[in-house]
Amino acid sequence: MDEKYKNEFGAFAPRPQVEKKFYNGKYIFAGLIVFLAMVALPFLPNVGKTIPPPVRQLDTPVIQKIAEKDRQCIMPTEWMRANHMQMLIDWRDNVVRTNEKGAPNGRYFKAPDGQKFLASLTNTCMECHSNKEKFCDQCHNYVAVAPNCWGCHLTEGKKLAEAK
Amino acid sequence: MLEKALVGTKRYYMLLAILMGIFALGFLFYLRQLQVGLSITGMGRDVSWGFYIAQFTYLVGVAASAVMVVLPYYLHNYKAFGRVTILGEFLAVAAVTMCVTFVLVDMGRPDRVMNVFKYPTPNSVMFWDIIVLNGYLLLNIVIGWNVLECERHSVAPPKWIKFLSYVSIPWAVSIHTVTAFLYAGLPGRGYWLTAIMAPRFLSSAFAAGPSLLILLCLLVRKYTKFDPGKEQIQSLAKVVTYATLINVFFFFCEVFTVFYSQIPDHMLHFQYLFAGLAGKSRLVPFMWFSIVGMTVTAILLTNPKLRRNENTLAMLCGMVILTTWIDKGLGLMTGGFVPNPMEKVTEYAPTIPEALITIGVWALGFLVLTLLYKVAVSIKEELKA
Amino acid sequence: MGIDRREFIRIAGLSTLLGLGGKGAFELLRPGQVEASMAAKPAAEGVVRWAMVVNMRKMDDDTAKKCAAACHRVHNVPNFxxxxDPKDALPPDIVNRYExxxxxxxxxxxAFPGEExxxxxxxxxxxxFLLLCNHCDNPPCVRVCPTKATFRREDGIVNMDMHRCIGCRFCMAGCxxxxxxxxxxxxxxYITDTYPGYPTREIGMVEKCTFCAERLAQNMMPACVEASSGAxxxxxxxxxxxxxxxxxKRYFSIRRKVHLGTNPQVYYIV
Known part of the structure; x- marks a missing residue:
């Protein structure tokens, strides 16, 4: 090979002789290790554990009273599983912002079969699903979401409280 | 250019470590605040804004004052300020960073802060304040960084930078005007309900900001090989002198209207601040110190001998910073809320965690300032060498 | 407000030309807006405008206490x-601050500073004198809220959306x-007896009287009105x-701080 390297303008100075070796290796690898450790940190507590998938728990007094074939949420179960969060947000906006100019109105939810329900987490949902730990939390914990509904909303509705 | 911030003397690293330590301490207390709520502070239902918003208001002024070096340089072609514009712009960046952090720290629900953009509400002054503050932050980062980079490579800055510099001048005025409008448009708060609020904010900003810049210039000269220049400091001193005088004048305009008209809604707040109300007078000594100190400082500043001596100048600048801070921070916030709409008097004092969080935010601001100044000064030193 | 660009320019130009700054321009663009903030809005057919009258001739300490207690009970308002748990006891000045x-x-x-x-x-x-949110026709709290978390309903109620509030407390300064x-x-x-018909609150948001919007929706009177024995x-x-x-119509009534132009809708018979 030529001692001088060329381009279209002609010959240049000799190629600089730089020793071929890995520079600053210890800093680079130390940094990489620290980085990987930090990335892995959140996963470490769960290593080797199997977390059982949530099981639907419907054994609350209100649901047990309903005949097996009539046990139906306000919407089909599959739909509820996928969309309950958006539905609750819609309910919330409809109820709280009732009568605001241009806002959607209504304190009631009309199911496709025509049945009307009070749009209320505490007084409608939690009335049947009074087993919050088993019904709500189990699944939320499994998928690691932490909705803050219960920071304000109570787990026991008016009807249940009065029944007691 | 950022690499310049990574290498420095031992003293530089020490400064960074100290600032980071203070910031970390404040952050720990902020985590506590997130947990237990704003009950960690001294605020309450009557004085519902306190130390955090006071610092925010004051620092918006410091940020806006960058215009006092940018304007003479770009509009009047005052070449001497070319050397310090970068210091002014980077000071603005650090100040706005602190402002935004203070607003965030003051929020009851910082987790929902994005609601401001999700539900934009142009009839709220807060909405505009967020826009102008973030815009100003961006402007100063872009302008400062690009001008410095061009200076380093000895090329003229691109045309669009010049355009942005022109934009930044009215923008600087707008940030403090909009901040004043946060207060000046509220019907039930006599202390704030004054058309001279925005002008007063600007005058105290142009007094306090350049004062701080003078002190920073003196520090830069002492500890680095870059000298911001004697002429530059003297020109800034003139700005400080005029602004302080105007600020004192505005204050007395306010006092005249309030006390000659004798409208109780407006007088009661001044009475609380300067004489005490219903036996409560925690702020009285501070307020007197502030207004007497500010007036005396303004008069002393008019004396060219005192101004030319950099030792006395530094002392006077310190006084301007302190007295305007008491007036615009402490007094403005508490004075506006006391007495409350039922004309009852509840006093306010920050708690220790609140003060530590506040100092933590200041440390964050000075950390940003130190890093940016390190870059700027290193480049200037490099050019000189 | 149906106004296109062309008309806007026309009106803006006209008002400048005629030197009609301030109210003049306002009158052209939004007629009646300035007066609206001073006087009650004219009644529109079929539109509800909720309002309250506090009859001080029937009010005494006992009734006032009952009204406040009834409201605070059904809205889970804490008493600090x-x-x-006695462990959570607070000194009185702090109770006053957190109230x-x-x-x-x-x-x-x-209640009426300067009028005595x-x-x-x-x-x-x-x-x-029972004080509560005045559900103003021209509410400053709604004007200043950066997220529309507090908003005015078409029936005049100034309501709070506590799901949206960011806790900036601009409305507290504005009210x-x-x-x-x-x-x-x-x-x-600090809620001794949790009422199951209404949520509690988390830290960091603002709240106030809602004229019992949730009870009105069920055709019930506000809780304080029910407890007031006619006051x-x-x-x-x-x-x-x-x-x-x-x-x-029968009695002369006053309102709080009318001169501020918020047009409060709680009336006091003295």
Whole structure:
């Protein structure tokens, strides 16, 4: 090979002789290790554990009273599983912002079969699903979401409280 | 250019470590605040804004004052300020960073802060304040960084930078005007309900900001090989002198209207601040110190001998910073809320965690300032060498 | 407001030309807006406008206390002076700072500062004037809120969306009546008797009286009105036959700080 390297303008100075070796290796690898450790940190507590998938728990007094074939949420179960969060947000906006100019109105939810329900987490949902730990939390914990509904909303509705 | 911030003397690293330590301490207390709520502070239902918003208001002024070096340089072609514009712009960046952090720290629900953009509400002054503050932050980062980079490579800055510099001048005025409008448009708060609020904010900003810049210039000269220049400091001193005088004048305009008209809604707040109300007078000594100190400082500043001596100048600048801070921070916030709409008097004092969080935010601001100044000064030193 | 660009330019140009700054331009663009903030809005057919009358002739300390207690019970308003667990007890000045109140009694000179004079009836000075959100027609709190978390409903109620509030407390500075409270501290340990029909609150949001929007939706009167044995009258101001209209027609009434132009909708018969 030529001692001088060329381009279209002609010959240049000799190629600089730089020793071929890995520079600053210890800093680079130390940094990489620290980085990987930090990335892995959140996963470490769960290593080797199997977390059982949530099981639907419907054994609350209100649901047990309903005949097996009539046990139906306000919407089909599959739909509820996928969309309950958006539905609750819609309910919330409809109820709280009732009568605001241009806002959607209504304190009631009309199911496709025509049945009307009070749009209320505490007084409608939690009335049947009074087993919050088993019904709500189990699944939320499994998928690691932490909705803050219960920071304000109570787990026991008016009807249940009065029944007691 | 950022690499310049990574290498420095031992003293530089020490400064960074100290600032980071203070910031970390404040952050720990902020985590506590997130947990237990704003009950960690001294605020309450009557004085519902306190130390955090006071610092925010004051620092918006410091940020806006960058215009006092940018304007003479770009509009009047005052070449001497070319050397310090970068210091002014980077000071603005650090100040706005602190402002935004203070607003965030003051929020009851910082987790929902994005609601401001999700539900934009142009009839709220807060909405505009967020826009102008973030815009100003961006402007100063872009302008400062690009001008410095061009200076380093000895090329003229691109045309669009010049355009942005022109934009930044009215923008600087707008940030403090909009901040004043946060207060000046509220019907039930006599202390704030004054058309001279925005002008007063600007005058105290142009007094306090350049004062701080003078002190920073003196520090830069002492500890680095870059000298911001004697002429530059003297020109800034003139700005400080005029602004302080105007600020004192505005204050007395306010006092005249309030006390000659004798409208109780407006007088009661001044009475609380300067004489005490219903036996409560925690702020009285501070307020007197502030207004007497500010007036005396303004008069002393008019004396060219005192101004030319950099030792006395530094002392006077310190006084301007302190007295305007008491007036615009402490007094403005508490004075506006006391007495409350039922004309009852509840006093306010920050708690220790609140003060530590506040100092933590200041440390964050000075950390940003130190890093940016390190870059700027290193480049200037490099050019000189 | 249907106004296109062309018309805007025309009106803007006209008003500048004629030197009609300020109110003049306002009049052209939004006729009646300036007056609207001063006087009650004209009644529109079929539109409800809720309002309250506090009849001080029927009010005494006991009734006032009952009204406040009824409201605070059904809205789970905490009482920081009464913790569930004695461990959470707070000193009195802190209780005063954290206090959340939707409706509360206040003496005349606090309810109507500047209106008192030394020769007024002694008994009037000590009456418990019930203060609450005035549900203003031109509410400053709505004007300043950066997220529309507080908004004015078409029936006049100024409501709070606590799901949206970011806790900036601009509305507390904006309200000239001190009607707004902030959750400085977690309220749950200070609610002795949790009412299951209404949520509690988390730290960091603002709350206030809502004229019992949730009860009105179920055709119930506000809780304070029910507990007032006739001292509080509530109803539709746009309905000529309503009790509020009849009461206002019969007795002379005053309102708090009318000069501020917020047009408060709580009336006091003195």
């Amino acid at each position: 002076a009464q913790p569930k 959340v109140k939707w409706i509360w009694p206040e003496h005349f000179h606090n 004079h030394p020769h007024m009836p002694e008994q009037m000075k000590n009456l418990p 000239p009546f001190g009607a707004r409270s902030f959750n400085w501290k977690d309220p749950r340990p 509080l009258v509530f109803g539709d101001l746009n309905d000529e036959r309503s009790q509020v209209r009849a009461t206002l």
